[in-house]
Amino acid sequence: MNKEQKILETALKLFVEFGFHGTPTSKIAKEAGVANGTLFHYFATKETLIKELYVSIKNELNQLLMAKLDVNDEIKIAAKKLYSNTILWALANKDKFHYIQQVQFSPHLAQIPSDVSLEQTKMHTEFIELGKAKGAIKLMPTDFIFTLVNSQITGIYQYILTQPPTQQHEIIEQGFEMIWDLIALKK
Amino acid sequence: MNKEQKILETALKLFVEFGFHGTPTSKIAKEAGVANGTLFHYFATKETLIKELYVSIKNELNQLLMAKLDVNDEIKIAAKKLYSNTILWALANKDKFHYIQQVQFSPHLAQIPSDVSLEQTKMHTEFIELGKAKGAIKLMPTDFIFTLVNSQITGIYQYILTQPPTQQHEIIEQGFEMIWDLIALKK
DNA sequence: TTGTAGATTGACTAATCACTCTACAAATTT
DNA sequence: AAATTTGTAGAGTGATTAGTCAATCTACAA
Numbered sequence: 001m002n003k004e005q006k007i008l009e010t011a012l013k014l015f016v017e018f019g020f021h022g023t024p025t026s027k028i029a030k031e032a033g034v035a036n037g038t039l040f041h042y043f044a045t046k047e048t049l050i051k052e053l054y055v056s057i058k059n060e061l062n063q064l065l066m067a068k069l070d071v072n073d074e075i076k077i078a079a080k081k082l083y084s085n086t087i088l089w090a091l092a093n094k095d096k097f098h099y100i101q102q103v104q105f106s107p108h109l110a111q112i113p114s115d116v117s118l119e120q121t122k123m124h125t126e127f128i129e130l131g132k133a134k135g136a137i138k139l140m141p142t143d144f145i146f147t148l149v150n151s152q153i154t155g156i157y158q159y160i161l162t163q164p165p166t167q168q169h170e171i172i173e174q175g176f177e178m179i180w181d182l183i184a185l186k187k
Numbered sequence: 188m189n190k191e192q193k194i195l196e197t198a199l200k201l202f203v204e205f206g207f208h209g210t211p212t213s214k215i216a217k218e219a220g221v222a223n224g225t226l227f228h229y230f231a232t233k234e235t236l237i238k239e240l241y242v243s244i245k246n247e248l249n250q251l252l253m254a255k256l257d258v259n260d261e262i263k264i265a266a267k268k269l270y271s272n273t274i275l276w277a278l279a280n281k282d283k284f285h286y287i288q289q290v291q292f293s294p295h296l297a298q299i300p301s302d303v304s305l306e307q308t309k310m311h312t313e314f315i316e317l318g319k320a321k322g323a324i325k326l327m328p329t330d331f332i333f334t335l336v337n338s339q340i341t342g343i344y345q346y347i348l349t350q351p352p353t354q355q356h357e358i359i360e361q362g363f364e365m366i367w368d369l370i371a372l373k374k
Numbered sequence: 375t376t377g378t379a380g381a382t383t384g385a386c387t388a389a390t391c392a393c394t395c396t397a398c399a400a401a402t403t404t
Numbered sequence: 405a406a407a408t409t410t411g412t413a414g415a416g417t418g419a420t421t422a423g424t425c426a427a428t429c430t431a432c433a434a
Contacts, residue, residue, distance in 0.1 A: 003412085019294045021208035024391060035413040040393060042411095101292040105285070107206045144358075147346040148339070148365075155338025159331050171331075178335075178369055190382085211421060222383040227423060 004042045006032045008053050016095045016102065020050060051112055054103045057096045058120050061089055066123065075136035076180065082127065083153065083179070084172050090157050091168070097157065121146065138185045145183050152179045191229045193219045195240050203282045203289065207237060238299055241290045244283045245307050248276055253310060262323035263367065269314065270340065270363050277344050278355070284344065308333065325372045332370050339366045 010032035014023040025046050029039045043049040068085050069078060090097035103109055128145050131137035137145065156175040160168050197219035201210040212233050216226045230236040255272050256265060277284035290296055315332050318324035324332065343362040347355050 017294060019207065021206075022294065025393080026391075036392095037394080037414065038412055044393095046392065098292070105288040105292045107204065107209065143349065144346050147342045151338040151342030151345075152335070154341075155334045158338075159334040162330065182365055182369065212423080213421075223422095224384065224424080225382055228381070231423090233422065 003032070003034050003038060007034060007039055007042060007049070008056065011049055011053055012057075012095055012099055015050070015053075016098050019102075020046075020106070020108075025049075047108070047111065050103070050108050054100065054108070054112065055116060057100060060096070061086070061100075062120060062123060064089060075131045075134055076184070078127070079131065079180065080176050082124075083149070083176050086153055087157055087160070087172055087175075090153075091160065094161075101154070135185055137183055140183070148182065149179055152182075190219070190221050190225060194221060194226055194229060194236070195243065198236055198240055199244075199282055199286055202237070202240075203285050206289075207233075207293070207295075212236075234295070234298065237290070237295050241287065241295070241299065242303060244287060247283070248273070248287075249307060249310060251276060262318045262321055263371070265314070266318065266367065267363050269311075270336070270366070271359050273340055274344055274347070274359055274362075277340075278347065288341070322372060324370055327370070335369065336366060339369075 007028060011028050014028055025039055026036055029036045065082055065085055068081055124146055125142050128137060128142045132139055160171050163171060194215060198215050201215055212226055213223055216223045252269055252272055255268055311333055312329050315324060315329045319326055347358050350358060
C-alpha cells in the first residue's frame with residue numbers, strides 16, 4: 001500500500017486518540033510501518049502533516065457530497081441529500097469527522113490559507129444562494145444559514161452517537177424536518 | 188494577585204493562542220510571573236492544569252447563568268435568559284468560550300470524570316424537563332433538545348463574530364425565536 | 375523566640391521530540 | 405547501460421520539555 005496514504009491514515013487514528021500533542025511523529029512512522037525519514041520525505045514538518053490531513057479529509061467529504069447531488073432535484077430534496085449524506089458519512093467515518101472538529105477548534109485552522117477554506121465552502125454557499133433565488137429558502141444572509149445548518153448537523157451527529165443504531169434513521173429524518181422548517185420560505 | 192489564579196489566566200491565553208502542544212509549561216510560568224516550580228506546586232501535571240482550567244471556566248459560566256435565572260419567570264422568558272446570557276458571556280469572554288470548544292473536541296475531555304460533566308449539565312437538563320412538565324416544550328428527549336440548543340448557540344456565536352457589533356443584539360433575538368420555534372410546544 | 379507548614383524559587387535532569395543526514399535501492403529518463 | 409531522480413531506511417543530533425528537588429522565605433501559632 002501507498003506509504004503516503006498509510007502515514008495519513010495512521011496519523012488520523014493517533015491524532016484523534018491522543019491529540020496532536022500526545023502523538024510523536026516517531027510513533028506515527030512506527031505504527032504506519034515506515035521509517036522515520038520516510039515520513040519527513042512526504043511531509044516536511046509535523047504541522048504540514050496536520051494541515052494536509054485536514055484538507056484531504058474535507059475534500060473527500062465534499063467530493064462525496066457532489067457526487068451524490070443531482071441537478072434535477074428540487075431544492076428541498078437536494079438539501080436533504082446534502083444533509084443526510086453528511087451525517088451518514090460522519091457516522092461511517094467517525095475519526096475523520098472528529099478530526100475536522102478537532103482542527104476547527106485549534107490554532108492550526110488559522111494556518112490554512114483562506115482560499116483553501118473558501119474553496120471548500122463554495123459548493124455549500126452556492127447551493128444556499130440557488131435556494132434563495134428559487135424562492136425555496138428564506139432571504140437570510142447565506143453565511144448565517146450555512147452556520148446554522150452546520151452546527152445543527154454537528155449537534156444531531158453528537159446526539160445520534162448516544163442512541164441505538166435502530167433509531168438513527170428516524171433521528172436523521174426528524175432532524176432534517178426541523179432544520180428545513182428553520183430555513184425554508186413558507187409559501 | 189493570587190498566583191494560582193494568575194497561572195490559570197495565563198494558561199488560558201496561551202492555550203487558545205498556541206494550542207496545548209505549542210504552549211510549554213515554562214512559558215506559562217514565565218508569562219505568569221512565577222517560578223517553574225510554583226506551577227507544579229499548584230498543578231501536579233500539565234494535564235491537570237488543562238483539566239482544572241476547563242472545569243473552572245464551565246463552573247464560572249454555570250454560576251453566572253444560575254445567578255441570572257429567576258424562578259418566577261415563565262419558561263420562555265427563562266429560556267431566553269439562559270440563551271442570551273450564554274451568548275453574551277461568550278462574546279465578553281471569547282478566550283474562555285473558545286477554550287471550552289477546544290477541550291470538548293480534544294482527547295482531554297475523556298479524561299474528565301463523568302460525574303463532573305454530569306454536574307455541569309444538570310441545571311440545563313432539569314430546566315428542559317421542567318419546561319416539558321409545564322407543557323411549554325415539546326416532548327422530545329431531553330438530551331436531544333439540549334444538544335440542539337447547544338449547537339445552535341455555538342453556531343450563532345460564530346456567526347455573530349463575523350458581523351458588526353451593532354447587529355449583534357438583533358441576531359441574538361432572531362436566533363432565539365428560531366430555536367424556540369424548534370423546541371416550543373404549539374398550543 | 376521558636377517551631378512548623380505551606381509557598382516560592384530556579385537550577386537541574388532524564389527523557390523525548392522534531393527533524394537531519396548519509397547511504398543505498400528502485401524506478402525512470404537519457 | 406549510464407545517469408538521474410525518487411523512495412526508503414534508520415541511526416544520529418541538538419534543542420526542548422515536563423517534572424524534580426533542595427534550599428529559602430513567609431506567616432503565624434505555641
